Amino acid sequence: MNAFWIILTASLVSICCGILGCFLVLRKISMIGDAISHSVLPGIVIAFLISGSLSSVLVIIGASLMGLICTFLIEFFHRTVKIQSDAAIGMVFTFLFAVGVILITAYTGNIDLDVDCVLHGEIAYVPLDLAETGTFLDSFPTQPIILSILSLLILIFVFIGYKPLFLTSFDPEYAIAIGISTSLWHYLLMAAVSVTTVLSFESVGAILVVAFLIVPASTAYLLTDKLKLMILLSCVFGILSSILGYYLAAYLDGSIAGAISVMMGINFAIVFAYTKISSKKLQKIKSDPALNS
Amino acid sequence: MIKQVPNPLIEVHDLTVSYHTKPVLWNIDFSISKGQLVGIIGPNGAGKSTLLKSIMGLIEPQSGYVKIFDKNIDEIRDRVSYVPQRESVDWDFPASALDVVLMGRYSRKSWFKRYTKLDREIAFESLDKVNMKAFANRQISQLSGGQQQRVFLARALAQQTELYLMDEPFAGVDASTEESILQLLIKMTKEGKTILVVHHDLQTAFKYFDWMVMLNTSLIASCPSADAMTEEVIQNTYGGKLPLLSTISNLIKQKNLPIRE
Numbered sequence: 212m213n214a215f216w217i218i219l220t221a222s223l224v225s226i227c228c229g230i231l232g233c234f235l236v237l238r239k240i241s242m243i244g245d246a247i248s249h250s251v252l253p254g255i256v257i258a259f260l261i262s263g264s265l266s267s268v269l270v271i272i273g274a275s276l277m278g279l280i281c282t283f284l285i286e287f288f289h290r291t292v293k294i295q296s297d298a299a300i301g302m303v304f305t306f307l308f309a310v311g312v313i314l315i316t317a318y319t320g321n322i323d324l325d326v327d328c329v330l331h332g333e334i335a336y337v338p339l340d341l342a343e344t345g346t347f348l349d350s351f352p353t354q355p356i357i358l359s360i361l362s363l364l365i366l367i368f369v370f371i372g373y374k375p376l377f378l379t380s381f382d383p384e385y386a387i388a389i390g391i392s393t394s395l396w397h398y399l400l401m402a403a404v405s406v407t408t409v410l411s412f413e414s415v416g417a418i419l420v421v422a423f424l425i426v427p428a429s430t431a432y433l434l435t436d437k438l439k440l441m442i443l444l445s446c447v448f449g450i451l452s453s454i455l456g457y458y459l460a461a462y463l464d465g466s467i468a469g470a471i472s473v474m475m476g477i478n479f480a481i482v483f484a485y486t487k488i489s490s491k492k493l494q495k496i497k498s499d500p501a502l503n504s
Numbered sequence: 505m506i507k508q509v510p511n512p513l514i515e516v517h518d519l520t521v522s523y524h525t526k527p528v529l530w531n532i533d534f535s536i537s538k539g540q541l542v543g544i545i546g547p548n549g550a551g552k553s554t555l556l557k558s559i560m561g562l563i564e565p566q567s568g569y570v571k572i573f574d575k576n577i578d579e580i581r582d583r584v585s586y587v588p589q590r591e592s593v594d595w596d597f598p599a600s601a602l603d604v605v606l607m608g609r610y611s612r613k614s615w616f617k618r619y620t621k622l623d624r625e626i627a628f629e630s631l632d633k634v635n636m637k638a639f640a641n642r643q644i645s646q647l648s649g650g651q652q653q654r655v656f657l658a659r660a661l662a663q664q665t666e667l668y669l670m671d672e673p674f675a676g677v678d679a680s681t682e683e684s685i686l687q688l689l690i691k692m693t694k695e696g697k698t699i700l701v702v703h704h705d706l707q708t709a710f711k712y713f714d715w716m717v718m719l720n721t722s723l724i725a726s727c728p729s730a731d732a733m734t735e736e737v738i739q740n741t742y743g744g745k746l747p748l749l750s751t752i753s754n755l756i757k758q759k760n761l762p763i764r765e
């Protein structure tokens with residue numbers, strides 16, 4: 212049963228991240244996922260210091276806000292101060308992460324919050340943390356319940372906002388020209404990434420979240436020319452890596468999060484090799500003069 | 505040679521735009537009346553794209569303003585279509601030609617709804633107008649440059665508005681397609697639509713357009729095409745360095761060259 216809960220948790224995170232990751236990759240801002248996942252640390256710590264607990268709503272709100280503040284700061288440094296966007300990302304998130312590290316080491320002593328746990332998560336403990344709601348849900352672990360709700364919310368968000376998300380990702384200038392607020396959709400997406408990062412950091416950690424955001428979406432991007440299919444494939448690769456990664460870790464008796472990351476990398480490599488081989492065929496088709504009218 | 509028109513559809517007033525501190529448009533002031541096919545002409549870096557973006561309100565000017573239908577652009581975005589330069593997007597995006605053209609049917613009131621059957625019909629019609637119907641389901645990464653350009657044009661046509669701003673719609677398009685698109689634009693202006701086209705080929709420009717806006721950071725001319733065809737205007741627009749200049753003066757000498765009535 213433990214295996215089931217762990218794989219389910221990882222798969223749910225991979226669905227949330229796989230959907231959002233497609234838009235990050237297509238907007239060429241996938242490193243913002245990295246920035247957000249690190250920047251939530253000071254938010255988590257501050258909220259933890261105020262509320263004295265790691266699993267309060269306050270922590271989720273505080274940390275998500277910090278993720279949004281991070282994206283505001285990146286936009287500010289890029290647009291107003293006019294430095295390169297990758298430099299802006301690097302500056303902002305290392306600073307916020309460092310603030311978080313200082314806060315942890317200075318104030319939380321050796322309470323159960325350490326940098327290592329934030330970065331790598333404790334997915335193996337997911338089945339032990341049962342929900343305490345006083346309802347039938349109490350026989351289930353907390354994380355999969357929360358992540359199921361989150362997955363549903365993200366699906367609804369992308370389903371309802373599909374048109375503007377598609378448009379602002381492909382051609383932001385045209386989107387503004389026809390009256391769509393590109394910054395509104397940018398920040399809605401960033402808010403979704405922030406909440407996802409915060410809700411999944413406890414189980415899978417900041418590093419695996421980043422991998423889930425970027426790798427399956429990039430793998431899917433290699434395979435398809437259709438956005439909807441890309442989103443679907445991205446989720447499939449995430450789930451596949453979660454299953455294979457779990458059993459790899461069990462076999463090696465190693466880190467589950469690490470094994471899942473490795474599986475995503477292997478997925479990518481196989482797909483990349485496959486597209487290279489088949490693009491040779493495509494090249495032949497493309498050079499067919501009949502098709503170039 | 506700057507002629508202001510009465511009751512202008514577009515009024516550009518004392519517009520100055522700069523990137524960082526370098527002025528790209530300097531004190532531009534002109535007006536365009538309804539139903540004209542207008543060419544915006546100037547050498548590379550003259551600020552033609554910047555002018556279109558300023559009219560569309562995509563760039564904040566240093567000073568001056570633009571009024572369309574006597575209103576601020578933000579009030580009438582649903583009455584203006586924009587064709588950006590092809591290079592402004594990444595064509596490796598996972599989308600089909602139809603997906604892109606359907607964007608023209610986006611409406612602020614029903615942003616959360618699927619596109620309707622009518623939207624699709626209009627999108628197909630628009631693709632047909634630029635001879636791209638056969639490529640509707642082709643992925644945009646697999647289209648040639650000229651075909652991608654035509655997809656952008658079709659997207660603007662699908663908006664079905666009164667005013668069209670087009671940034672180099674003929675770039676990379678073959679001669680026969682250029683001719684058929686030109687005929688389409690002429691037909692649209694006869695129906696009362698107003699079309700501004702950034703164009704870089706001076707030789708064809710005089711044939712194509714009713715009105716010319718000649719630009720090189722400052723405004724050199726805004727007048728009927730025939731009036732713009734003087735050596736002085738062309739020299740001021742291109743600076744004496746244009747190798748084509750002799751060809752152009754030849755053109756001017758044969759003033760009876762075929763100007764469309």
Ligand SMILES: Nc1ncnc2c1ncn2[C@@H]1O[C@H](COP(=O)(O)OP(=O)(O)O)[C@@H](O)[C@H]1O
Pocket residue numbers: 523524528546547548549550551552553554555
């Ligand atoms: N985003 C930008 N940032 C800085 N300079 C720019 C930007 N866009 C255009 N420019 C500069 O402004 C000038 C005018 O550009 P543009 O309007 O694209 O000219 P055109 O379309 O006539 O070729 C050029 O010198 C160009 O280098």
Ligand SMILES: [Mg+2]
Pocket residue numbers: 552553554589671
């Ligand atoms: Mg240009």
